[in-house]
Structures are given as C-alpha cells and as structure tokens.
Amino acid sequence: MHIRDLLLERLAVTTVNTKQTVGEALKKINESGYRSVPVVDDSDMYKGMIYKVHLIEYLYEEKGDENAPIDSIIKHKETSITERASFLSALIAIKALPFLSVVENGKLIGILTHNKVESVLEDAFGLKTGGINITLSSTEAKGMIEKLGKTLRNENIEGMFTLDNGSVLARRVVITLESGKSDAEVDRLVEKLEKGGFRILQIEKLDKRD
Numbered sequence: 001m002h003i004r005d006l007l008l009e010r011l012a013v014t015t016v017n018t019k020q021t022v023g024e025a026l027k028k029i030n031e032s033g034y035r036s037v038p039v040v041d042d043s044d045m046y047k048g049m050i051y052k053v054h055l056i057e058y059l060y061e062e063k064g065d066e067n068a069p070i071d072s073i074i075k076h077k078e079t080s081i082t083e084r085a086s087f088l089s090a091l092i093a094i095k096a097l098p099f100l101s102v103v104e105n106g107k108l109i110g111i112l113t114h115n116k117v118e119s120v121l122e123d124a125f126g127l128k129t130g131g132i133n134i135t136l137s138s139t140e141a142k143g144m145i146e147k148l149g150k151t152l153r154n155e156n157i158e159g160m161f162t163l164d165n166g167s168v169l170a171r172r173v174v175i176t177l178e179s180g181k182s183d184a185e186v187d188r189l190v191e192k193l194e195k196g197g198f199r200i201l202q203i204e205k206l207d208k209r210d
Contacts, residue, residue, distance in 0.1 A: 003090055004083035006120070007102045007110035015040050015108065016050050022073065023066030026055040036098045038108055039074050046101055046108040048077035076101075083109060091117060129158045130208030131179040132186060135201040136193060137172045144171055151196040152177075155189070176206065 014032040016025045018041045029037055029052045039047040054073050058064040080103040081090055090112055094100045100112040122128060138144045145162070152175070159176040181189070190200050 002083065003081060003085045003087070003102055003112055006087075006116040007083060007112050008116070009110045010044070010108055013038065013108070013111050016070065017041065018047055018070065018074075020070060021067045022055055022058060022064060022070055025050055025070050025073075026052065026059065026066075029055065034098075038101045038111065039070070040108050044108055045106045046080055046103045048074040049079075049097075049101065050074055081112070087117075087120060124159055124161045127159070127176070127206060128208070129176070129178070130206045131158050132177045132181055132189075133174065133202075133204045133206050134177070134190075134193075135172060135174045135203075136198045137201055138198050144173070147196065148173060148175075148198070151193060151198070172201065179205075179208070 014028070014034060014037050016028050016037055016039050018039060020028065029035075029050070035053065036049050036051045039050050041047060050070060050073055054075070055070075058068075058073055059066060076097065079093070079097070080101040081093060082104055083102055090100055094112065094114065094117060099114070101108055102110045102112055119128075136148075138147070156178040157175055158178055159174075161174040163172040163174065177189075186203065190203070193200060
C-alpha cells in the first residue's frame with residue numbers, strides 16, 4: 001500500500017503562504033478550523049508546517065508584531081513523505097504530528113491525516129465489514145499463521161492483525177470472520193480452534209461501519 005492511495009489531494013488542503021504575516025496566518029488558521037496547516041511559497045513548494053498555538057504564543061505571550069513574517073514560527077521544514085512511501089514509514093512518522101505533508105519534487109501535493117491512517121488499521125481489523133472478531137494466541141509462534149490458515153480454511157476471513165511480532169514464545173492474532181454466524185456456530189468454531197492448539201483470549205461481535 002502506498003500513500004498516494006490515501007492522501008488528501010492538494011486542492012482540498014488549506015495552506016499558509018510564506019509571504020503572509022503572523023496576523024494573516026493566524027486568521028487563515030482560525031477560518032480553517034485546524035490547529036496546524038502546511039506552509040508553501042508562491043510556487044507551491046513545501047516550506048514546513050505552522051501551528052495555531054505557536055502563532056498565539058508569539059502574538060500574546062511574547063508580544064510579537066502581527067505584521068512580522070512567519071519564518072521563525074514555521075516548524076517541521078524537513079518533515080515530509082512522498083506519495084510512493086510505504087504505509088509503515090508513514091505510520092511511524094505521523095505519531096507526533098497532526099498530519100504528514102506529502103511532497104514530490106519539493107512541491108506539496110497533499111497531506112496524510114490521522115483519520116486515513118486509522119481507516120487502514122480499522123480495515124486490517126475487519127471493522128469496515130463487521131463480523132466475529134476473535135483474539136487468540138499460540139505458544140508455537142513459528143508457523144502459527146500457516147496453521148491458523150489451515151484451521152480456518154473453510155472460513156471467510158475479513159481481516160487479520162498480528163501482535164507480539166518477534167516473540168519466540170507466543171504470538172497473538174486478531175481475526176475478523178464474516179458476520180451471520182449463530183452462537184452455536186461460534187461455539188463450534190472456538191472448539192475447533194482450541195483443538196488446533198489455539199487459546200481464545202476474546203470474542204466480540206462487530207457491527208458494520210460505514
């Protein structure tokens with residue numbers, strides 16, 4: 001999965017121009033309703049991010065000039081990703097940021113938001129389709145996924161997510177199976193998994209999310 005499949009396109013992104021003053025930048029952010037937006041120049045070259053809180057601190061705590069340039073308040077000038085970046089690299093980079101700027105050849109082409117990242121994780125858990133969500137573990141970490149696949153070969157797996165990766169002792173797997181199973185069918189499935197050497201940690205019925 002690449003970022004180009006998830007980004008919010010440039011035309012839909014609110015930005016501040018490097019030529020705008022501190023006062024103009026704060027007004028733009030207030031109108032947008034966001035706490036931070038990308039900063040670009042006249043050619044749409046990415047210059048960093050600017051935060052509402054830093055503008056307010058400069059104006060009201062530091063008694064700064066609202067007509068001053070925003071250069072000293074711009075943050076994360078070197079922080080961006082490309083549209084060909086992997087989802088994993090984006091997941092790591094976005095942790096401490098409100099969004100990630102997506103840049104190609106120096107130009108801003110869009111942003112990646114936390115909502116988009118969360119939607120990918122929800123999909124991995126099978127939350128979009130709903131169903132029977134089962135968290136299980138096995139003491140045999142090596143070959144666990146293959147063994148689980150054989151045990152569930154007649155089931156429709158809507159989502160799968162592994163935890164404790166790297167552990168040689170045990171690993172947890174969260175799977176979501178298609179909805180529509182009766183309680184008796186779920187009980188038989190649990191029995192089948194337990195006979196296969198898996199320990200059932202949690203079972204939850206999930207409603208489909210729009």
